[in-house]
Amino acid sequence: ALSTGPALAADAPLPRMVSEQGRHALLVDGKPFLILGAQVNNSSNYPAALPAVWPAVKEVGANTLQVPIAWEQIEPKEGQYDFSFVDHLLDQARANNVRLIPLWFATWKNNGPNYAPAWVKLNNDRFPRVVEAKGIIRNSLSPHGKETLEADKRAFAALMRHLKKVDPQRTVIMVQVENEVGTYGAIRDHGPTAEKLFNGPVPADLIKAMGKKPGKWRDVFDKDADEFFHAWHIGRFCDEVAAAGKREYDLPMYVNAALRDPFKDQDPYTYSAGGPTWNVLDIWKAAAPGIDFLAPDIYMAEYAPYVTTLEQYGRPDNALMVAEMGSKAVYARYLFAVLGRQGIGYSPFGLDYTGYANAPLGAEKITPETLAPFTLAYRAVTPIADLIAEKSLKGKVWGGAEPEAVHAEQITLGDAPWKVELSYGLGQFGMDKPPGNPVPKGGAVIIEMAKDDYLITGVHVRVDFQSMRDGRGRIFDRVEEGRFVNGSWVVDRVWNGDQTDYGLNLTDRAQILRVTLATYPTK
Ligand code: N0T
Structure with missing residues (x-):
């Protein structure tokens, strides 16, 4: 039939x-x-x-x-x-x-x-x-x-x-x-x-x-x-x-x-x-x-x-x-x-x-x-699968998966003045050295939506950004958790405090984050 x-x-x-x-x-x-x-x-x-x-x-x-x-x-x-x-x-x-x-x-x-x-x-x-x-x-x-x-x-x-x-x-x-x-x-x-x-x-x-x-x-x-x-x-x-x-x-x-x-x-x-x-x-x-x-x-x-x-x-x-x-x-x-x-x-x-x-x-x-x-x-x-495919063709997608022996990876985001660091096996609070997950299982993908504006998803990973500009430190202008409805970004809540102080921890919740980055002077 x-x-x-x-x-x-x-x-x-x-x-x-x-x-x-x-x-x-x-x-x-x-x-x-x-x-x-x-x-x-x-x-x-x-x-x-x-x-x-x-x-x-x-x-x-x-x-x-x-x-x-x-x-x-x-x-x-x-x-x-x-x-x-x-x-x-x-x-x-x-x-x-x-x-x-x-x-x-x-x-x-x-x-x-x-x-x-x-x-x-x-x-x-x-x-x-x-x-x-x-x-x-x-x-x-x-x-x-x-x-x-x-x-x-x-x-x-x-x-x-x-x-x-x-x-x-x-x-x-x-x-x-x-x-x-x-x-x-x-x-x-x-x-x-x-x-x-x-x-x-x-x-x-x-x-x-x-x-x-x-x-x-x-x-x-x-x-x-x-x-x-x-x-x-x-x-x-x-x-x-x-x-x-x-x-x-x-x-x-x-x-x-x-x-x-x-x-x-x-x-x-x-x-x-x-x-x-x-x-x-x-x-x-x-x-x-x-x-x-x-x-x-x-x-x-x-x-x-x-x-x-x-x-x-x-x-x-x-x-x-x-x-x-x-x-x-x-x-x-x-x-x-x-x-x-x-x-x-x-x-x-x-x-x-x-x-x-x-x-x-x-x-x-x-x-x-x-x-x-x-x-x-x-x-x-x-x-965000369609978006990833579209932005990937334009060279605006980065990502990584957890290696066995190395527990953090730094990725340069094209020409943008940011590096992203993916680290594995940390709890959600505090700043320890990443020990890796007991069995490797983490990974994340980062999509540039506009200047200083990134979308992130991932599993069992901590995602953080560093400023590459001399004398300027990274600060989150805003971290939103949300979703796309008919192509428009809808914010469900804003992450701040413990949820952002040590980086952005993605676990087993399939959360989509939209991050606006900014800098402040360090000298
Ligand atoms: C694959 C699959 C199926 C390092 C095996 C893999 C599939 C075929 N062959 O289940 O038969 O149709 O494409 C070959 C892997 C070789 C062993 C490599 C070990």
Whole structure:
């Protein structure tokens, strides 16, 4: 059944990505949109699973849900399409007031074709697999399979054509192409087609993008040649799949990455080689100009690798979105680190009540109790999510999350004469040295509304400002707690006395503060 939602006079504007001065936003209904996401478990892409999905989505307060659409379910027999789940999902998403990001599980789902239909994954002649250097055949399909590419493109185009027809409301805001592409247990394909290409010249576009002299792969890229070759060809494949989809229905599209070690040169045999890992982002950018951005799946719970990954993927030429991450409590606070780095959103993985939990990557169980830190982070940010997305595009948003070993962070607010200090683990009264929370859980986001006028929200953090002007001390002109009603700021009360004497303590109340800063002479 098609949507029962309100009839629209005209189609809503198409969601799209915009960039300004190296900053990015996803526009939904013509306005910057912040993805406060949730991703369901892998096998929750059937009507029978959805009743266990919506209560978790509601509990956590996500505004966007990522759900797999499997090639095997939309094209079980070649050329015969079944979009009944897609339609059911659209209906229920609208009823639950969330946007959707369908995940196209097709040629690659975590390196393998397990979500491809039987007529694909069981036909090795027509749809060849990657042959590893010593001749072992891997499960991963080869990016050099022409028939594979054409079949994937046809199915994806059919999906996008269908979405265009049934979704004038733009419940679907973007689409993930494949899932964690690349190959485990081989650095590239060594089949006959691959060998011929590998012993030929590096394509001119790539030579140009990398600033290299023309030549054969090994001569140009030396020890990186195998991985760069695989990345280029998987990137080209994904670009072609995306282009086939966009020709039908031009939505933003991204590719997610299974990561390699963010700090050192991990052996490509030990990760999903050829996927958009940090060392091949430039290769991917050249190979897949039609992919809007490359998005990390972060299953590293510690601060240093998490934040380093944000810095690797947030670039002037790449919008930052954490496409997946662990559901353990310690991940929740990273929302504020993502926002502080111009992120367009994040999405914890496996947020449904189907009874599956991917510990040790994520929480041991998914229950309202284990979701609580995410629920709090989303409650703190939701009332000003649109504003954050809008101001972030303008470079007026800062933020941070609690590290494990350092208990305070100072952030310079652009050109303004203020520094903000985030400190963790303090009580609300007094001026001790911050000890950190027993388990790191704090974070805050700061938005400049006008000169000396800031909006703040956060969790388990003390926020304070320092004057950077010589001979001038910081004083609060006014600290208001309030909310926006139809776009206008409404004050509920003014904070003063104990509530401001030692900084602004945000705990578990999801309060929004508006702070007007001033100075007084200190000499
Ligand atoms: C993810 C998820 C799902 C440092 C795992 C993570 C999802 C896929 N893969 O539950 O399968 O569809 O994208 C791979 C993480 C590798 C381990 C890194 C440990």
